[in-house]
Amino acid sequence: MIRIQKLATPPEKLVQDGKTKRRSHCSSYSRNPKIYQLGERTFSFDCNIYAHKSVKQALIQAQHGKCCFCERLTGIDGDVEHFRPKQAYKQATGEPLYRPGYYWLAYEWDNLYLACPGCNQRHKQNLFPLQNPSERAISHRHDVGAEQPLFIDPGKENPEEFIRFRGEVAYAVESNVRGQATLNTLKLNQRSLPEARLQRLQMLKRLWQIVQLAQSDEKAGDAGCQELAGEARHSLERAIQDAAEFSAASRWAVQTKFQFVIG
Ligand SMILES: [Zn+2]
Structure with missing residues (x-):
């Protein structure tokens, strides 16, 4: 995970149509909160607004086409995800599902x-x-600012202060509870993620080795080697920028001189 800087101005679709919908949901809830809490009535959310192509495009741009959690490149295939769930929420896996969610x-x-x-x-x-x-804020009358979410919010805080990498493995800095909860819940050290990160880090390690080799006395006068090292350095610089896939893991690998990257 890396810090995400979205444009300060929301896409027009959210400002216009989203505001109208929000107002209508809030007044429906205020009229009869119980039926929403019991799940007898649920809100119908319009994906043509929150996932409108202009909204998705703005997110793709802000996130360089990568998933906000695992940093895989998803581009247009990604979902527009609600950080605070809109329809219902759970405190933990296996616990009850509470309604409504953060409809507002x-x-x-x-x-x-x-x-x-x-x-x-x-x-x-x-x-x-x-x-x-x-x-927990359970209606639009409550302040989400009073909540202390366990998930790291990449739009508001820097995930790299909570989660770092030893090779392809992510870990919570000083075992902090929020980094741990984010890693565990999203299974960021499972699925095919460590393998995908390792593959990328091994490729970067080769580039780093070329750069190291070019710095030796033996290769100092070797024009071919120096040229290759220049290209390798350039590729490494790009790999640690936000736009690159798995940039956080790559940054920590470079910082630790690839000592935790096997192979
Ligand atoms: Zn992901």
Whole structure:
């Protein structure tokens, strides 16, 4: 995970149509909260607004076409994901599903990200654990600012302060509970992610080795080797930029001189 900088101005579709929908959902809830809490009535959210092509395109641009959690390149195949679930939520896997969810944030720019189907549909789903569940905002009258989410919000904080990498393996810095919860819930050290990261890191390690070799006395006068090293250095620089797939893991591999990258 890396820090995501979205444009400060939300896409027009959210401002216009999203605001109207939000107002109507909030007044419906206020009229009869019980039927929504019991699940007798549910909100119908319009994906033509929150996942409108202009919204998705703005997210693709802000996130360089990568999943906000696992940093896989997804591009147009990614889902528009709600950080705080819109329809219902769970504090933890196996715990009850509570309704309604954060219906008033369904069209809020801050609450939307691009995520791969694996992270969004298979693992995060309706989960939104809090450190302080009793402070949970359960309607639009409550302040989500009082919540302390366990998931790291890449639009508001820098995930690299919570999660780092030893080779292809992600770990929570000083075993912090939020990094751990994000890693465990989204299974960021499972699925095919470590293998995919390792493959990339091994390729980068080769480039790094070329750069090291070119710096030796023996190769100092070798024009061919120096040229190759220049290209390798350039590729390494690109690989640690935000736009590159698995950039966080790559940054830590470079920082630790690839000592944890096997092969
Ligand atoms: Zn993902």
